[in-house]
Amino acid sequence: MTMEAGTARSAPSRAATPHTKFLSGALCLDFANTLSGRMDEAPVERIETHADLIAWAETGRVLAEGRAEILRAGGAGRRAEGSTILARAFALRAAIHCAFAAMARGRPPVQGAIDRLNPFVLEAARHRRLEPAGGGAAWRWHGPAETLDQVLWPIALSAADLLTASSPIRIKECPGPHCGWLFLDRSKNGSRRWCEMAVCGNRAKARRFKRRQNREQQEVGNG
Numbered sequence: 001m002t003m004e005a006g007t008a009r010s011a012p013s014r015a016a017t018p019h020t021k022f023l024s025g026a027l028c029l030d031f032a033n034t035l036s037g038r039m040d041e042a043p044v045e046r047i048e049t050h051a052d053l054i055a056w057a058e059t060g061r062v063l064a065e066g067r068a069e070i071l072r073a074g075g076a077g078r079r080a081e082g083s084t085i086l087a088r089a090f091a092l093r094a095a096i097h098c099a100f101a102a103m104a105r106g107r108p109p110v111q112g113a114i115d116r117l118n119p120f121v122l123e124a125a126r127h128r129r130l131e132p133a134g135g136g137a138a139w140r141w142h143g144p145a146e147t148l149d150q151v152l153w154p155i156a157l158s159a160a161d162l163l164t165a166s167s168p169i170r171i172k173e174c175p176g177p178h179c180g181w182l183f184l185d186r187s188k189n190g191s192r193r194w195c196e197m198a199v200c201g202n203r204a205k206a207r208r209f210k211r212r213q214n215r216e217q218q219e220v221g222n223g
């Protein structure tokens with residue numbers, strides 16, 4: 001198979017399932033964000049099956065045209081393998097979250113997170129080749145079209161690219177309740193606070209308004 005081996009997608013910010021969005025600015029962080037409210041008693045999981053994983057990748061245009069169908073059929077026909085890929089996807093996601101949540105909190109990623117990322121990155125790199133393109137060359141993915149774990153390759157390389165970025169990056173963690181999504185703050189003054197202003201930002205605003213109203217009502221009651 002041959003397809004473009006990039007991690008940049010042309011149409012971000014589309015929901016795969018309700019509340020699953022591609023708005024973090026990096027594929028690996030979007031993937032980490034498929035689990036919301038990690039600190040909650042009941043975190044919200046967006047990827048429960050191998051088919052969910054493929055649907056997420058399809059929506060994020062992680063896979064080449066027509067590839068999702070092949071993988072969906074492969075996952076349905078090879079259930080055990082599909083479950084293994086899903087388990088590997090969760091391991092990759094946990095390592096990504098561990099590394100970048102630390103950075104969002106002002107700490108370097110721990111060695112363990114990097115160690116857990118490395119096998120995924122090596123595997124992805126093994127399937128990438130340079131091919132002539134335009135006036136130069138471009139990375140292309142190589143491997144059988146039905147290889148189920150190809151969905152993990154761009155995610156792993158996105159994490160590697162972000163960790164080795166030559167210019168400084170600002171990773172943030174959304175403080176919204178039941179959120180905790182990670183994202184890249186690319187604003188000039190580092191002012192991006194929420195994963196999405198229209199969701200977490202507005203919720204926070206509504207909560208502040210409610211608290212003020214309650215306080216005012218109490219004051220009227222006491223007065």
Ligand SMILES: [Zn+2]
Nearest residue numbers: 174179195200
């Ligand atoms: Zn949020």
